Amino acid sequence: MHDLTTDPTAWDAVAATYDRSARPRLTEFSKEALRWAALTGDDEVLDVACGPGTTTELAAAVARRVQSLDFSPKMIEQLRKNCATQGNVTACVGDGQELPFPDQSFTAAFSMFGLMFFPNPHAGLQELHRVLKPGGRALISSWVPMQDSPMMQPLGAALGRVLPEALRTPPRFAFQSAEELADGLRAGGFSEVSVRTFSPIFPLPSAEHFWAESRETIFMTRMRSTLGHEWAAFETKILGELRIELKGVKSLQMPGLIGLGRKLKE
Numbered sequence: 001m002h003d004l005t006t007d008p009t010a011w012d013a014v015a016a017t018y019d020r021s022a023r024p025r026l027t028e029f030s031k032e033a034l035r036w037a038a039l040t041g042d043d044e045v046l047d048v049a050c051g052p053g054t055t056t057e058l059a060a061a062v063a064r065r066v067q068s069l070d071f072s073p074k075m076i077e078q079l080r081k082n083c084a085t086q087g088n089v090t091a092c093v094g095d096g097q098e099l100p101f102p103d104q105s106f107t108a109a110f111s112m113f114g115l116m117f118f119p120n121p122h123a124g125l126q127e128l129h130r131v132l133k134p135g136g137r138a139l140i141s142s143w144v145p146m147q148d149s150p151m152m153q154p155l156g157a158a159l160g161r162v163l164p165e166a167l168r169t170p171p172r173f174a175f176q177s178a179e180e181l182a183d184g185l186r187a188g189g190f191s192e193v194s195v196r197t198f199s200p201i202f203p204l205p206s207a208e209h210f211w212a213e214s215r216e217t218i219f220m221t222r223m224r225s226t227l228g229h230e231w232a233a234f235e236t237k238i239l240g241e242l243r244i245e246l247k248g249v250k251s252l253q254m255p256g257l258i259g260l261g262r263k264l265k266e
Contacts, residue, residue, distance in 0.1 A: 005117040005173070008071045010218045011051075015074035017216040019052040019082070025254060028200040030055040030112055033139045033258050036196070037108050039063050046106040046131060048096040048124070049114020053079035053089075059110070060086040067101070069094045070114075097123040104133045113256070116142040121174040125188025134265040138190060141258045142175040144197075151202070151254040155214055158241035162234065166223065181259040190261025199255040207242040211235075 004010050011018075033055070039045065043063040047056045050068035052075055060066045060083060068091040070076050076091050083089040094100050096111065097120050109132055115124045128138045146152040159166050175181040178195040185193045204210060214220060215235070224231045 004218055004222055006119050008073070010222065011070075011072035012074035014216060014218050014221050015052060015072065015078045018075075019078050021213040021216045023052060023054050025200075025202060026051075026054045026113065027058070029141055029198060029256055029258065030058050030110075032198050033110060033112060033141060034058055034062070036258065036260055037110075037137060037139055039108060043107045044105070046099075046101070046109040046128070048099070048109065048111040048128065049117070050079055050091070051075050051112075051114070053082040053091075055110050055112050056089055056091070057083050057086065059108075060089050063108070064088065065090070067106070068092070069096060069099070071095055097127060099127045099131055101131045103130055105131045107133050107136045109136065109138045110140075112139075112141045113143065115140055116173045116175050118174070122184060122187055125184055125190070129189040129263055132263045134263055137260055137262045138185070138188075139258060139260050140175070140181065140185065141256055142173065142181055144255050144257065145176050149253075149255055151252045154210070154242060154245035154249075154252075157245050158238050161241055162237045163223075175257065175259070178257055178259075181257050185259050185261035188261070189263070191264050192262045193259065194261075195257055195259040197255055198258050199253050201251050201253050203251050204246060204249050207239065207246045210246060211239050211242055 039062045041064060045059045045063045045066045047066060047068040050056050050070045056066050056068045065088045068079055073093050076093050079091050097118055109128045115121050118124045146156050175184055182193050182195045227234055
Protein backbone atom coordinates (compact mmCIF):
# COMPACT_ATOMS: atom_id res chain seq x y z
CA MET A 1 0.00 0.00 0.00
CA HIS A 2 2.81 2.37 0.88
CA ASP A 3 4.51 1.82 -2.49
CA LEU A 4 1.21 2.57 -4.20
CA THR A 5 0.86 6.04 -2.65
CA THR A 6 4.42 6.94 -3.62
CA ASP A 7 3.95 5.91 -7.26
CA PRO A 8 3.05 8.89 -9.50
CA THR A 9 1.56 6.60 -12.15
CA ALA A 10 -1.01 5.39 -9.59
CA TRP A 11 -2.14 8.98 -9.05
CA ASP A 12 -2.03 9.63 -12.80
CA ALA A 13 -4.53 6.80 -13.26
CA VAL A 14 -7.10 8.40 -10.94
CA ALA A 15 -6.55 12.11 -11.66
CA ALA A 16 -9.87 12.71 -13.44
CA THR A 17 -12.00 10.53 -11.15
CA TYR A 18 -10.26 11.94 -8.06
CA ASP A 19 -11.23 15.42 -9.18
CA ARG A 20 -14.88 14.36 -9.45
CA SER A 21 -15.24 12.10 -6.42
CA ALA A 22 -12.77 13.28 -3.78
CA ARG A 23 -12.56 16.98 -4.40
CA PRO A 24 -16.00 17.93 -2.99
CA ARG A 25 -15.04 16.46 0.39
CA LEU A 26 -11.46 17.71 0.38
CA THR A 27 -12.65 21.22 -0.40
CA GLU A 28 -14.05 21.52 3.12
CA PHE A 29 -10.63 20.82 4.61
CA SER A 30 -8.94 23.28 2.27
CA LYS A 31 -11.44 25.98 3.20
CA GLU A 32 -10.76 25.37 6.89
CA ALA A 33 -6.98 25.52 6.37
CA LEU A 34 -7.31 28.73 4.38
CA ARG A 35 -9.45 30.30 7.10
CA TRP A 36 -6.80 29.41 9.65
CA ALA A 37 -4.00 30.74 7.44
CA ALA A 38 -5.83 34.07 7.07
CA LEU A 39 -4.44 34.71 3.60
CA THR A 40 -4.34 38.24 2.21
CA GLY A 41 -3.75 39.76 -1.20
CA ASP A 42 -0.04 40.11 -0.35
CA ASP A 43 0.56 36.41 0.19
CA GLU A 44 2.71 34.30 -2.09
CA VAL A 45 1.54 30.73 -1.65
CA LEU A 46 3.04 27.30 -2.29
CA ASP A 47 0.76 24.25 -2.62
CA VAL A 48 2.75 20.98 -2.42
CA ALA A 49 1.19 17.68 -3.50
CA CYS A 50 -1.52 19.90 -4.94
CA GLY A 51 -3.50 17.19 -6.74
CA PRO A 52 -6.13 18.62 -9.09
CA GLY A 53 -5.94 22.04 -7.43
CA THR A 54 -8.43 21.85 -4.58
CA THR A 55 -6.42 24.20 -2.36
CA THR A 56 -4.73 26.07 -5.20
CA GLU A 57 -7.97 27.31 -6.72
CA LEU A 58 -9.27 28.59 -3.39
CA ALA A 59 -5.98 30.25 -2.44
CA ALA A 60 -5.65 31.92 -5.84
CA ALA A 61 -8.92 33.74 -5.25
CA VAL A 62 -7.22 35.60 -2.38
CA ALA A 63 -3.44 35.52 -2.67
CA ARG A 64 -1.14 37.49 -4.98
CA ARG A 65 0.19 34.30 -6.56
CA VAL A 66 0.12 30.54 -6.06
CA GLN A 67 2.83 28.09 -7.08
CA SER A 68 1.60 24.50 -7.20
CA LEU A 69 3.63 21.29 -7.37
CA ASP A 70 2.79 17.59 -7.63
CA PHE A 71 4.74 14.50 -8.69
CA SER A 72 1.82 13.31 -10.85
CA PRO A 73 1.83 14.87 -14.34
CA LYS A 74 -1.86 14.03 -14.82
CA MET A 75 -2.79 15.80 -11.58
CA ILE A 76 -0.95 18.89 -12.82
CA GLU A 77 -2.84 18.66 -16.13
CA GLN A 78 -6.12 18.50 -14.21
CA LEU A 79 -5.13 21.46 -12.05
CA ARG A 80 -4.32 23.55 -15.10
CA LYS A 81 -7.78 22.84 -16.47
CA ASN A 82 -9.44 23.72 -13.17
CA CYS A 83 -7.43 26.93 -12.77
CA ALA A 84 -7.36 27.98 -16.42
CA THR A 85 -9.01 31.32 -15.73
CA GLN A 86 -6.77 32.22 -12.78
CA GLY A 87 -3.77 34.12 -14.06
CA ASN A 88 -1.89 34.05 -10.76
CA VAL A 89 -1.38 30.25 -10.69
CA THR A 90 1.78 28.48 -11.85
CA ALA A 91 2.03 24.69 -11.69
CA CYS A 92 4.86 22.23 -12.20
CA VAL A 93 5.74 18.58 -11.77
CA GLY A 94 8.27 18.01 -8.99
CA ASP A 95 9.31 16.29 -5.78
CA GLY A 96 8.04 17.79 -2.54
CA GLN A 97 11.09 16.39 -0.75
CA GLU A 98 13.41 18.44 -3.00
CA LEU A 99 11.55 21.59 -3.91
CA PRO A 100 12.89 23.41 -7.00
CA PHE A 101 12.49 26.86 -5.43
CA PRO A 102 14.96 29.27 -3.81
CA ASP A 103 15.10 29.86 -0.07
CA GLN A 104 12.53 32.27 1.35
CA SER A 105 10.26 32.35 -1.71
CA PHE A 106 6.79 32.15 -0.11
CA THR A 107 4.79 33.59 2.77
CA ALA A 108 2.46 30.58 3.15
CA ALA A 109 2.71 26.90 2.23
CA PHE A 110 0.13 24.11 2.18
CA SER A 111 0.24 20.36 1.79
CA MET A 112 -3.26 18.99 2.19
CA PHE A 113 -3.28 15.19 2.53
CA GLY A 114 -0.14 14.94 0.47
CA LEU A 115 2.96 15.18 2.61
CA MET A 116 1.64 12.34 4.81
CA PHE A 117 2.31 9.96 1.88
CA PHE A 118 5.91 11.04 1.22
CA PRO A 119 8.64 8.38 1.62
CA ASN A 120 10.39 10.98 3.80
CA PRO A 121 7.74 13.35 5.17
CA HIS A 122 10.25 15.03 7.48
CA ALA A 123 12.32 16.05 4.45
CA GLY A 124 9.14 17.51 3.00
CA LEU A 125 8.57 19.60 6.13
CA GLN A 126 12.16 20.80 6.16
CA GLU A 127 11.81 21.85 2.53
CA LEU A 128 8.63 23.79 3.30
CA HIS A 129 10.48 25.53 6.11
CA ARG A 130 13.40 26.36 3.79
CA VAL A 131 11.29 28.02 1.09
CA LEU A 132 9.17 30.05 3.49
CA LYS A 133 10.06 33.62 4.31
CA PRO A 134 10.62 34.47 7.99
CA GLY A 135 7.22 34.76 9.63
CA GLY A 136 5.64 32.52 7.00
CA ARG A 137 3.26 29.75 7.95
CA ALA A 138 2.82 26.16 6.82
CA LEU A 139 -0.44 24.21 7.03
CA ILE A 140 -0.38 20.43 6.78
CA SER A 141 -3.28 17.99 6.91
CA SER A 142 -3.44 14.23 7.44
CA TRP A 143 -6.02 11.52 7.95
CA VAL A 144 -6.70 9.75 11.22
CA PRO A 145 -6.43 5.92 11.12
CA MET A 146 -9.19 4.08 9.26
CA GLN A 147 -10.57 2.55 12.45
CA ASP A 148 -11.05 6.04 13.95
CA SER A 149 -12.88 7.51 10.95
CA PRO A 150 -16.67 7.06 10.72
CA MET A 151 -16.33 7.70 6.97
CA MET A 152 -13.89 4.82 6.53
CA GLN A 153 -15.22 2.33 9.07
CA PRO A 154 -18.01 0.95 6.84
CA LEU A 155 -15.59 0.22 4.00
CA GLY A 156 -13.11 -1.35 6.41
CA ALA A 157 -15.78 -3.60 7.89
CA ALA A 158 -17.07 -4.63 4.47
CA LEU A 159 -13.56 -5.35 3.17
CA GLY A 160 -12.81 -7.35 6.28
CA ARG A 161 -15.62 -9.75 5.45
CA VAL A 162 -15.23 -9.91 1.66
CA LEU A 163 -11.44 -9.77 1.25
CA PRO A 164 -9.78 -9.91 4.68
CA GLU A 165 -6.28 -10.22 3.21
CA ALA A 166 -6.63 -6.66 1.90
CA LEU A 167 -6.52 -5.39 5.49
CA ARG A 168 -4.01 -7.87 6.86
CA THR A 169 -1.35 -5.16 6.72
CA PRO A 170 -3.26 -1.89 7.02
CA PRO A 171 -1.55 1.14 5.49
CA ARG A 172 0.34 3.31 7.95
CA PHE A 173 0.96 6.91 6.99
CA ALA A 174 2.74 9.77 8.68
CA PHE A 175 1.11 12.11 11.17
CA GLN A 176 -1.98 10.03 12.03
CA SER A 177 -2.28 11.64 15.46
CA ALA A 178 -2.21 15.24 16.65
CA GLU A 179 0.96 14.51 18.63
CA GLU A 180 2.75 13.07 15.59
CA LEU A 181 1.79 16.01 13.41
CA ALA A 182 2.86 18.58 16.02
CA ASP A 183 6.15 16.77 16.64
CA GLY A 184 6.76 16.57 12.88
CA LEU A 185 6.24 20.29 12.41
CA ARG A 186 8.61 21.09 15.27
CA ALA A 187 11.23 18.69 13.94
CA GLY A 188 10.90 20.45 10.58
CA GLY A 189 11.96 23.70 12.23
CA PHE A 190 8.54 25.29 12.83
CA SER A 191 7.49 27.21 15.92
CA GLU A 192 4.13 28.29 17.35
CA VAL A 193 2.81 24.86 16.35
CA SER A 194 -0.87 24.06 16.75
CA VAL A 195 -2.97 21.12 15.57
CA ARG A 196 -6.75 20.91 15.19
CA THR A 197 -9.12 18.07 14.45
CA PHE A 198 -11.59 19.04 11.76
CA SER A 199 -14.59 16.74 11.27
CA PRO A 200 -17.05 17.83 8.59
CA ILE A 201 -20.22 15.78 8.18
CA PHE A 202 -21.27 14.72 4.70
CA PRO A 203 -24.69 13.48 3.58
CA LEU A 204 -24.96 9.84 2.54
CA PRO A 205 -27.51 9.44 -0.27
CA SER A 206 -27.09 5.66 -0.47
CA ALA A 207 -24.68 2.74 -0.18
CA GLU A 208 -24.39 2.83 -3.96
CA HIS A 209 -23.27 6.46 -3.84
CA PHE A 210 -20.74 5.65 -1.12
CA TRP A 211 -19.28 2.80 -3.18
CA ALA A 212 -19.24 4.86 -6.39
CA GLU A 213 -16.86 7.28 -4.66
CA SER A 214 -14.85 4.65 -2.77
CA ARG A 215 -14.15 2.57 -5.88
CA GLU A 216 -12.30 5.47 -7.53
CA THR A 217 -9.48 5.69 -4.97
CA ILE A 218 -5.97 4.59 -5.89
CA PHE A 219 -6.33 1.58 -3.60
CA MET A 220 -9.47 0.29 -5.27
CA THR A 221 -8.16 1.11 -8.73
CA ARG A 222 -5.11 -1.04 -8.04
CA MET A 223 -7.30 -3.78 -6.53
CA ARG A 224 -9.43 -3.77 -9.68
CA SER A 225 -6.30 -4.34 -11.72
CA THR A 226 -5.11 -7.10 -9.39
CA LEU A 227 -8.42 -8.96 -9.28
CA GLY A 228 -8.94 -8.79 -13.03
CA HIS A 229 -11.95 -10.88 -14.06
CA GLU A 230 -12.81 -11.43 -10.36
CA TRP A 231 -13.50 -7.72 -9.87
CA ALA A 232 -17.18 -7.87 -10.88
CA ALA A 233 -17.93 -10.58 -8.30
CA PHE A 234 -15.95 -8.70 -5.65
CA GLU A 235 -17.82 -5.48 -6.40
CA THR A 236 -21.19 -7.20 -6.05
CA LYS A 237 -20.17 -8.66 -2.67
CA ILE A 238 -18.69 -5.45 -1.30
CA LEU A 239 -21.76 -3.45 -2.27
CA GLY A 240 -23.97 -6.00 -0.53
CA GLU A 241 -21.91 -5.65 2.65
CA LEU A 242 -21.99 -1.87 2.43
CA ARG A 243 -25.78 -1.93 2.23
CA ILE A 244 -25.73 -3.78 5.55
CA GLU A 245 -23.16 -1.43 7.13
CA LEU A 246 -24.92 1.73 5.98
CA LYS A 247 -28.55 0.75 6.49
CA GLY A 248 -30.37 3.73 7.97
CA VAL A 249 -27.26 5.95 7.89
CA LYS A 250 -27.97 9.41 6.49
CA SER A 251 -24.59 11.10 7.01
CA LEU A 252 -21.00 10.30 7.94
CA GLN A 253 -18.34 12.26 9.78
CA MET A 254 -14.92 12.52 8.16
CA PRO A 255 -12.25 13.55 10.70
CA GLY A 256 -8.85 14.82 9.68
CA LEU A 257 -6.01 16.73 11.31
CA ILE A 258 -4.76 20.17 10.30
CA GLY A 259 -1.49 21.48 11.71
CA LEU A 260 -0.04 24.98 11.55
CA GLY A 261 3.53 26.04 12.16
CA ARG A 262 5.40 29.29 11.65
CA LYS A 263 8.92 30.03 10.56
CA LEU A 264 10.51 32.30 13.14
CA LYS A 265 11.46 35.78 12.05
CA GLU A 266 15.16 36.30 11.96
